[in-house]
Amino acid sequence: MSPMMSTDQHLTEVLDSFSDSANPRLIDVLGSLVKHLHSFVIETGLTREEWMAGIQFLTAVGHMSDDNRQEFILLSDTLGVSMLVEMVNQCASDGATEPTVFGPFYVPGAPSREMGDSVAPEGSKGKKLTMSGVVRSSNGEPLRDAVLEVWQVTPDGLYAVQDPSIDPTSYRGTYRTGDDGTYEIVTTTPVDYQIPTDGPVGKMLQATGRPSWRPAHIHFMVSHPAHKTVITHVFDANSPYLGSDAVFGVRDSLIVDMSSGQASFDFVLDRDS
């Protein structure tokens, strides 16, 4: 009788099966995925029942997902994978503005706003916030005509795209810096909000005793020719959830005090390499 196949031999057989792909990148990505999946099963001594629970969880995540709700992105967010993908892809230098998660609520083509215009509609019940600062290159030079795309939640904790009763152009806007690199946006102070908890990801958070809140923040995408675009948030220092962001997007360098209704934040962009 031949000796039992070892788990190493089994892994080699699986990896070899991909070697006929015409796409070398696919071989690399699937190879790394398979190696890590197999190590996970061996390290944990995963039982059949646990494996089946995993199959059922992933199936429920798939069934929860449609054109309006993407539970797999939420799963990636809550396992810190989405944030890690940004870290790996944006790879800013020390001194440049630290990136964070993009999130699912960006809509291209936010309306142009003049410096000092508000993204909030007239009569918004939120507390007015003016945020200003300078956009600089990593060599210190202020950047004129840098583009700042801004989006955030309404005072009710929803993005305009989530609430059909809200003007879809509100709570977002495209600003430009002046000759001296300065910008000034006007909005309402952002509020903390919960990620959706009515699906399998919500059950996972509950089972692990994790909160489902994101600390109050404003999204920024800042770009300028010959520089790397930065996708980030600016967080309010007064949020109680800075230490427990459900999607692990908080960075100390991105926190400012918004309590006075005036806040200041400078952006620093790396040059294109």
Add this chain to the structure above:
Amino acid sequence: MSPMMSTDQHLTEVLDSFSDSANPRLIDVLGSLVKHLHSFVIETGLTREEWMAGIQFLTAVGHMSDDNRQEFILLSDTLGVSMLVEMVNQCASDGATEPTVFGPFYVPGAPSREMGDSVAPEGSKGKKLTMSGVVRSSNGEPLRDAVLEVWQVTPDGLYAVQDPSIDPTSYRGTYRTGDDGTYEIVTTTPVDYQIPTDGPVGKMLQATGRPSWRPAHIHFMVSHPAHKTVITHVFDANSPYLGSDAVFGVRDSLIVDMSSGQASFDFVLDRDS
């Protein structure tokens, strides 16, 4: 400005978030999963577009799955994970019968058959096969009244549960060994068959140039009091797909020549530890 958060610090933050779970096993399993997912992203330098392609692939796998079709199990099978879970859970000793995948087509309560009875209905167009042998304990002792549950495809390459036109009790049966530990089953020679290729897993196999065939085999689940149950297949040595099983279930020790219509295979069960 604080230094950028490193990917190691980010991982620690994610792992720490699970530490409030009341379930220590969940902390271990999710911890290992998160570590491996993060390493996968870093090692491959996964791009945003690749990450999104992965999200879309998993969503499609979820949408393909229902009560009758489980595309996540198929994905696990074709990445060698299902086989690995069996290796980790069955962990037979050297000399004992090597386990292989359970598969999705087992139905409990197969009809009892007398030694020498056929699982195939009268008039089956398949080629008759008699398989016999001894069930032994790992100390060599023949095991009387060992139970052999058997299931396999019809000559058309479908399991009875897949084809409503087939008697659901056919092509499966429960046999017992005699006083001397011998068994004898009668069936039709199993045929090669394809796993379902009309879903996202089929696209993955195509993109990687992998065949979608399983080599001809008969499923066995063999049990006896005070012994570990073994779940395995016996493969036909004449299949052209022994070297490219879509689910990586083939083991050299499980291959016998079925071409003469008579085949012999002995099962060896480990004692309960």
